Amino acid sequence: MFSYIIRRILYAVPILFGVMAITFLLFFVMYSPQRMALQKLGPKAKQREIDNWIHDHGYDKPKFINTQSGHRFYDSLFVHHITSLAKFDFGRSIRTDEPIGAMIKRGVVPSLLITLPAFIIGFATALTMALYLVLVRDSKLDTLGTIACVITMSISIIVYVIFGQWVFANLLKYFPAFGFNREETAGLFSVARFVALPVLIMAFAGIGSEIRMYRAIFLEEAQNDYIRTAQAKGVPMMRVLFKHVFKNGVISLITLVVSSLPLLIMGNLIIEDFFGIPGLGSLAITAIHTGDLSVVMAEVYISAVLFLAGLLLTDICYAIADPRIRLS
Amino acid sequence: MGILYLILQDLAVFAGLAGIVWALVRFSKSDRWQRALRRFYRDKIGLLAFAVIAVYFLVAICNFVKFPVRDASGNFMSVIEFCFRNVPAERNYSEPMARTTYTVNRAQPLKGRHLLGTDQLGKDVLKKTLQGCGTAMLIGTFTSAIYIPIGIVLGISAGYYKKRIDDAVQYVYSVLASIPGIMLLIAMLMVLGKGIPQISFALGITGWVGLCRLLRGETFKLRERPYCDAARALGQSDWNIIIRHILPNVMHLVFITFVLGFSGIVLSEALLSYLSVGVPIGTPSWGVMIDSARMELSRDPSVWWNIGAATAALFFLVLSLNLLADSLRRAFDPKSN
Numbered sequence: 001m002f003s004y005i006i007r008r009i010l011y012a013v014p015i016l017f018g019v020m021a022i023t024f025l026l027f028f029v030m031y032s033p034q035r036m037a038l039q040k041l042g043p044k045a046k047q048r049e050i051d052n053w054i055h056d057h058g059y060d061k062p063k064f065i066n067t068q069s070g071h072r073f074y075d076s077l078f079v080h081h082i083t084s085l086a087k088f089d090f091g092r093s094i095r096t097d098e099p100i101g102a103m104i105k106r107g108v109v110p111s112l113l114i115t116l117p118a119f120i121i122g123f124a125t126a127l128t129m130a131l132y133l134v135l136v137r138d139s140k141l142d143t144l145g146t147i148a149c150v151i152t153m154s155i156s157i158i159v160y161v162i163f164g165q166w167v168f169a170n171l172l173k174y175f176p177a178f179g180f181n182r183e184e185t186a187g188l189f190s191v192a193r194f195v196a197l198p199v200l201i202m203a204f205a206g207i208g209s210e211i212r213m214y215r216a217i218f219l220e221e222a223q224n225d226y227i228r229t230a231q232a233k234g235v236p237m238m239r240v241l242f243k244h245v246f247k248n249g250v251i252s253l254i255t256l257v258v259s260s261l262p263l264l265i266m267g268n269l270i271i272e273d274f275f276g277i278p279g280l281g282s283l284a285i286t287a288i289h290t291g292d293l294s295v296v297m298a299e300v301y302i303s304a305v306l307f308l309a310g311l312l313l314t315d316i317c318y319a320i321a322d323p324r325i326r327l328s
Numbered sequence: 329m330g331i332l333y334l335i336l337q338d339l340a341v342f343a344g345l346a347g348i349v350w351a352l353v354r355f356s357k358s359d360r361w362q363r364a365l366r367r368f369y370r371d372k373i374g375l376l377a378f379a380v381i382a383v384y385f386l387v388a389i390c391n392f393v394k395f396p397v398r399d400a401s402g403n404f405m406s407v408i409e410f411c412f413r414n415v416p417a418e419r420n421y422s423e424p425m426a427r428t429t430y431t432v433n434r435a436q437p438l439k440g441r442h443l444l445g446t447d448q449l450g451k452d453v454l455k456k457t458l459q460g461c462g463t464a465m466l467i468g469t470f471t472s473a474i475y476i477p478i479g480i481v482l483g484i485s486a487g488y489y490k491k492r493i494d495d496a497v498q499y500v501y502s503v504l505a506s507i508p509g510i511m512l513l514i515a516m517l518m519v520l521g522k523g524i525p526q527i528s529f530a531l532g533i534t535g536w537v538g539l540c541r542l543l544r545g546e547t548f549k550l551r552e553r554p555y556c557d558a559a560r561a562l563g564q565s566d567w568n569i570i571i572r573h574i575l576p577n578v579m580h581l582v583f584i585t586f587v588l589g590f591s592g593i594v595l596s597e598a599l600l601s602y603l604s605v606g607v608p609i610g611t612p613s614w615g616v617m618i619d620s621a622r623m624e625l626s627r628d629p630s631v632w633w634n635i636g637a638a639t640a641a642l643f644f645l646v647l648s649l650n651l652l653a654d655s656l657r658r659a660f661d662p663k664s665n
Contacts, residue, residue: 018503023515031519150654154647156595158602158618159639166625263508269603274622288514288605300515304507311506 001319008315012308019304020082027297028077033059039291040094057091090298095290100298103283110180111267111279113191114198119264122203122210123257129207130214134222135241145211152208161274164201178276198275202268214253221249255317259310266303331396338393344469345389355579364580364659374655377648384461384645391462408462412455422446424633445633447620457637459612464645467528468593472586474532479539480582484570486540487547497544501537509534513596517605527606531593539585546578580660584653591649598642614638 037053038045054060061077084091090100133145169177175197221227222245230240265280272281280299287295355361368374390407397413399405405413420436424445444453486497504512516530550556551574559569600606601615621635 014499015502015506018499019506022503022507026515026519150650151647154591154643154650156598156618156639156642156646158599158615159643162618162622162625162635166630170625266508266511269510270599284511284514285603288518288603291518293518296511296515296518300507300511303511307506307508 004319005316008312020085023297023301024078024081027293036094036293085301093292094294095292100295107278107280107283108265110277111265111281113195114277115264115267118199118202122207126207126210126214129211130218133215134218149208149212157205157270160201160205161270168197180277198271198277202271217253218245218249221245251321255314258317259314262306262309265306341389341392358576360580368659371655373651377651380644380648381652385465387458388462388465391459408458412452415452417451418446421448421631444637447634453634453637456612457641460614460617461641463607463611463613464594464597467524467597468590470528471531471593474528475535476582476586479536480543483540483543484547484574487544488551488570501540504534505537513600514605522608524607527597527600531596542581543578546581547574550574550577584656587649587656588653591646594646614642
């Protein structure tokens with residue numbers, strides 16, 4: 001098991017290197033430090049100021065290989081970029097000069113306050129609904145349920161957010177429309193009051209595709225021969241459903257869900273921005289609006305690392321569930 | 329000179345359409361497609377969805393085919409602009425079919441009637457929605473034209489040649505897939521700048537991974553089939569085997585992916601335009617309409633028709649595409665459901 005995990009981690013290293021290369025290509029080759037400096041200093045900046053800014057940030061090194069005499073050949077922008085990303089050292093924001101690491105650390109908790117409850121509520125609801133649809137499969141209700149899923153899938157998340165806020169916060173006034181309580185002493189209720197509506201909207205927005213996916217998994221399980229055998233020998237339907245279909249289906253389901261867990265840290269762009277939750281999602285939105293490429297790059301890199309961590313978790317879950325995999 | 333360019337542009341639109349129709353007719357001659365077509369004709373939901381999508385395409389074509397009539401600023405009008413040439417611009421918001429502007433006190437009479445009302449600048453919302461349809465379909469078509477060839481070439485060559493080529497293709501798509509889609513799109517568009525070609529490029533470069541994976545797996549299976557072995561034994565070149573035996577047998581998967589992918593592209597376009605990294609200012613787009621309407625809902629009295637029109641247009645297109653993809657999947661593979 002241990003050697004299997006080590007092997008999987010080593011597989012992730014070249015992919016992480018590829019991600020670093022892509023971010024380098026995007027932010028240093030396609031978008032030059034010159035333009036970054038111009039953005040920060042304004043279009044009227046003098047050439048000397050720009051040069052100083054570039055030099056202060058260490059962006060005046062050669063791009064890939066340093067051929068200047070007196071320098072080591074690996075003293076280049078690319079190597080510097082990779083080593084700093086590997087150390088999770090993102091430097092300072094080109095807009096606010098705040099360390100990006102601190103900005104990101106501050107956003108993790110508010111983001112998780114939204115995404116984690118939304119994930120749990122959405123997962124539990126989708127699971128129940130999917131099992132129910134499998135129970136009533138090939139009936140009118142099943143068809144109706146599937147069509148309802150397609151309809152909820154076809155609505156853009158922006159629409160859920162805007163109409164959800166309008167109906168529940170502005171018209172019915174059940175929830176505050178905007179804001180977040182970030183004091184350390186804030187009670188559970190005062191936090192939950194602001195978080196409830198975004199959580200519900202986020203859980204509901206993703207539910208259609210989840211139900212469809214889980215239903216397909218359970219349906220495939222329900223078509224196995226042993227299910228027919230169980231039914232033939234007179235096991236009641238509910239028992240078949242929970243004992244055979246659910247237990248066997250839940251393995252492939254959990255491995256499917258586990259991979260998305262680490263990415264919950266990144267929050268949700270639209271919901272956080274719209275409800276004023278100071279998480280990583282609204283950090284990204286602010287960065288988009290102010291043109292802060294350094295923050296966007298840090299978020300791209302972190303989300304890739306989290307995605308790879310999710311894959312690793314999935315592999316470990318598979319290996320626990322099925323010994324054949326870790327031995328091969 | 330202008331008129332020649334205009335005719336050429338119109339011809340290009342029609343040539344593109346003719347190409348798509350030709351490809352569909354060409355592939356529909358195979359047995360699999362014929363059987364699927366027969367099953368599809370019995371599928372009422374699928375046919376309805378297809379009709380709705382056809383209407384959207386028609387509107388989009390009307391937005392790009394130019395009429396040889398010049399507007400006030402001397403440019404040629406599109407068919408949509410030509411149809412709306414008699415609809416006057418108003419001063420302010422107005423409700424659908426209203427006679428006066430939408431202000432609480434001192435409402436002013438309107439110059440004309442507007443089926444879906446007008447926006448803050450007094451522009452007709454129906455016209456804006458139809459033009460947004462053109463933008464959405466254009467981006468969908470461009471993006472598909474980028475990602476489908478990449479997906480086909482890389483997917484089939486990885487599945488067919490295996491070994492090094494497979495390793496290389498797998499590496500590239502693992503790297504791309506490891507960056508969550510929306511973050512990569514935002515990063516690319518911030519670097520590339522706003523614009524329809526830029527969005528299509530970004531969506532196309534990130535979008536081929538799913539198709540490539542699907543075709544790679546399918547080619548793995550197909551290349552071991554007896555007819556491929558027979559072709560190899562007869563001395564057929566790899567190129568011939570791929571073109572004659574493998575490509576026609578995965579084309580239906582490509583078609584289903586195209587339909588399903590189109591809905592994803594349309595939704596992404598709206599999302600990116602909403603996040604203001606999408607289409608440039610002034611381009612009609614549903615995402616921009618929804619973005620500009622966020623504040624209109626919460627003002628009192630609230631303006632609902634602007635966001636409502638864009639939402640409904642987006643919803644019916646995406647719903648039809650999803651339903652069509654489902655019924656195509658059922659038609660091609662009846663066992664799956």
